[in-house]
Amino acid sequence: MDLFSARVVDNEEIMPSTHVLTLEAARAARSASPGQFLHIRCGDGLSPLIRRPMSIFRTDGTLLQVMIRNVGEGSSWIVRRQAGDMLDCLGPLGRGFRVSPQARNLLLVGGGYGVAPLVGLAERALARRANVSLAVGAAASELIFPASLIPEEVEYLVATDDGSAGYRGFVTDLIPERLVWADAVYACGPLAMMAALARIMRDLAPRKPAQVAMEERMGCAMGVCLGCCIESTRGPLRVCTEGPVFDIRQIVWREEAAAIGTRGPGVGGHG
Secondary structure, three states: OEEEEEEEEEEEEEEOOEEEEEEEOHHHHHHOOOOOEEEEOOOOOOOOOOOEEEEEEEEOOOEEEEEEEOOOHHHHHHHOOOOOOEEEEEEEEOEOOOOOOOOOEEEEEEEHHHHHHHHHHHHHHHHOOOEEEEEEEEOOHHHOOOHHHOOOOOEEEEEEOOOOOOEEOOHHHHOHHHHOOOOEEEEEOOHHHHHHHHHHHHHHOOOOOEEEEOOOOOOOOOOOOOOOEEEEEOEEEEOOOOOEEEEHHHEOOOHHHHOOOOOOOOOOOOO
8 A cells, every 4th residue: 555646647538427547656556456446635625635435447557547436526526637637646455356266257247337346357357368247237328338448358248227228127137147157256336236146146156256346435444434334244344444345245235225226326436
């Protein structure tokens, strides 16, 4: 973990209100792993006071990309940064996804803006000659993550609530038929989507490895303020340090969350 200044190289809006910022941050790019995040200062003064956690999207050893949804004062400030601007960053932070060398077929499940850490995970899996299937859900076609940013070797499955693209329904509806093929499952997205996925895994593949990247509002992002605790089978756990990535069976999922649906902010949705 480092406190560093990163120069903005590029700012691209890839979906409505969703930007990918490319940062010149060689040391962080070399050490970052999918599922980790940066804690970014959002202004030059005292407002907003608290940094915002933003998911690491991709790295190439020199450049690092973060995916940001414009939902509030802090994220709005970040997405207005242009090439040449500097960002005050802390990170990489948290625990990322862990992939067993024996896993050859990886099923990735993303909801809404939760695709962010899964693209980098897919790229790393492909580099070690694994097979990757990525299932993504959103409310409508204009909110589906662009296929042009997905490696062409990845099987890309799409579900929309209104049927405007791909399968009509929730992305979790696509999971049961893929579970036989998959050696491991990795997910990021709205709480309801991941709760539904946990239920499917419990019923159909109780022994299959599965990890989820959780999202909570963070204050310090260093495990001190205890503002991002979630309930687990081991008691309260801090998303910023023990996570953001957890074993899916470690989380205490509430039935009411599973009943809400599959839409929500996903990683990078903090204001």
